Amino acid sequence: xxxxxxxxxxGQQRIYASPLAWMVAVMVxxxxxxxxxxxxxxxxxxxxxxVAAVQLSFADRSNGAVDVIDARTGHVLQRVKPGEGGFLRAxxxxxxxxxxxxxxxxxxxFALERTQDGHVLLSDPATGRLVALDAFGQTNRAxxxxxxxxxxxxxxxxxxxxxxxx
Numbered sequence: 001x002x003x004x005x006x007x008x009x010x011g012q013q014r015i016y017a018s019p020l021a022w023m024v025a026v027m028v029x030x031x032x033x034x035x036x037x038x039x040x041x042x043x044x045x046x047x048x049x050x051v052a053a054v055q056l057s058f059a060d061r062s063n064g065a066v067d068v069i070d071a072r073t074g075h076v077l078q079r080v081k082p083g084e085g086g087f088l089r090a091x092x093x094x095x096x097x098x099x100x101x102x103x104x105x106x107x108x109x110f111a112l113e114r115t116q117d118g119h120v121l122l123s124d125p126a127t128g129r130l131v132a133l134d135a136f137g138q139t140n141r142a143x144x145x146x147x148x149x150x151x152x153x154x155x156x157x158x159x160x161x162x163x164x165x166x
Contacts, residue, residue: 049115049116050113050114050115050116051114051115051116052113052114052148053111053112053113053114053148054070054072054111054112054113054147054148055070055071055072055109055110055111055112056068056069056070056071056077056109056110056111056112056147057069057071057107057109057110058092058096058110061079063082064081064082064083065079065080065081065082066079066080066085066088066089066092067079067080068080068088068147070147071109077147078146078147085143087136087139087140087143088143088144091122091131091144092110095110095122095124095127095129095131098124098127098129099124099126099127102126102127104126104127105126108125108126110122110123110124110125111123111124111125112144112147112148113148114145114148119132119134120132120133120134120141120144120145120148121133122144133145
């Protein structure tokens with residue numbers, strides 16, 4: 001293989017054309033695959049049968065806590081204290097930022113569902129985004145799955161005389 005001198009001065013280091021061509025080809029392919037994935041061609045197909053589902057809303061509190069709310073009943077299912085619930089917070093922040101970029105109201109609930117084959121999915125009907133929670137491991141999946149399993153969590157949270165949760 002003959003070297004190609006791409007330097008302006010004779011005697012400087014030479015670069016071989018073949019490795020350079022391979023690097024460019026890899027970069028072009030990488031960008032191509034990223035573009036295909038970005039257009040949804042690599043997206044998860046929504047399973048046909050849902051066996052459990054809940055509509056969830058999330059509310060930031062002034063003290064940094066986040067309330068997880070059953071959108072159907074309005075009951076607070078969990079209060080995530082500041083510094084806790086990192087995966088839940090990060091996941092919801094990503095979905096909320098997508099809504100903000102598209103100028104979509106944050107009042108619309110998110111859908112959490114368990115499929116017949118046991119997968120747990122979080123989706124945003126407003127944007128069409130779908131998060132397969134199984135992909136993040138059992139502990140992170142459980143951070144959301146508990147809302148499908150135990151809707152009695154709301155009863156554990158005290159209320160004030162005005163019906164507001166502290």
